[in-house]
């Protein structure tokens with residue numbers, strides 16, 4: 189990965205997202221820089237997935253601006269190809285694991301032996317090299333998730349957005365996926381991940397963003413946030429108490445730097 193980043197820092201300025209006259213997100217001000225793994229936490233319906241999609245350029249804000257370092261809006265194709273996103277239930281091609289990864293490379297113009305060797309390296313990194321020729325359709329949920337990670341990572345993204353990448357997976361599989369994500373981070377990919385798993389947040393987060401009611405209620409170093417959240421809303425959430433999140437609206441910060 190080059191030392192210069194095209195997409196980072198990624199900035200959101202006064203971003204709002206509305207649908208059918210209802211505000212779903214915002215106002216949000218946020219800077220995502222290269223350093224560390226950012227984990228997004230918050231109750232169901234807080235707006236975590238919408239925030240990831242805005243950052244990745246899958247959605248455009250109703251108001252405000254999302255912009256990437258030197259390159260402009262994340263909806264631009266030049267920016268999109270430097271970012272990748274893995275969803276909770278990844279869509280895979282009805283081909284072999286290897287072909288799923290080489291297909292992504294082919295779209296970028298990498299073909300033949302080059303594509304195959306890069307794809308095998310990515311499969312190896314997620315522990316799937318031995319299953320390269322197996323049809324993606326018959327892979328287990330955890331294997332499919334690892335394949336989706338390999339397919340995303342092989343494109344050498346500067347940022348990898350992950351939306352609950354280990355939900356519904358057993359602890360062993362979760363651990364192997366966490367290891368793969370950490371290896372990507374070690375290779376210089378910025379990780380931005382939504383999770384409901386507080387143990388995972390403790391194991392993986394360098395920075396935490398806590399969302400409630402479509403707004404960023406807290407933005408802090410993970411060690412600080414997870415041990416001593418600054419707001420009642422986050423404290424309730426971390427204690428596993430549902431409800432009381434609207435209380436957090438009084439604590440909303442105007443500006444967040446990650």
Ligand SMILES: Nc1ncnc2c1ncn2[C@@H]1O[C@H](COP(=O)(O)OP(=O)(O)OP(=O)(O)O)[C@@H](O)[C@H]1O
Pocket residue numbers: 207212230231232233234235236237238239
């Ligand atoms: N296209 C849409 N039109 C209207 N409302 C939407 C749309 N997409 C999402 N929402 C609403 O926006 C809110 C935030 O959704 P989002 O999926 O971002 O939540 P989340 O924090 O990821 O939740 P969960 O933890 O349950 O996955 C929810 O109330 C959802 O119903």
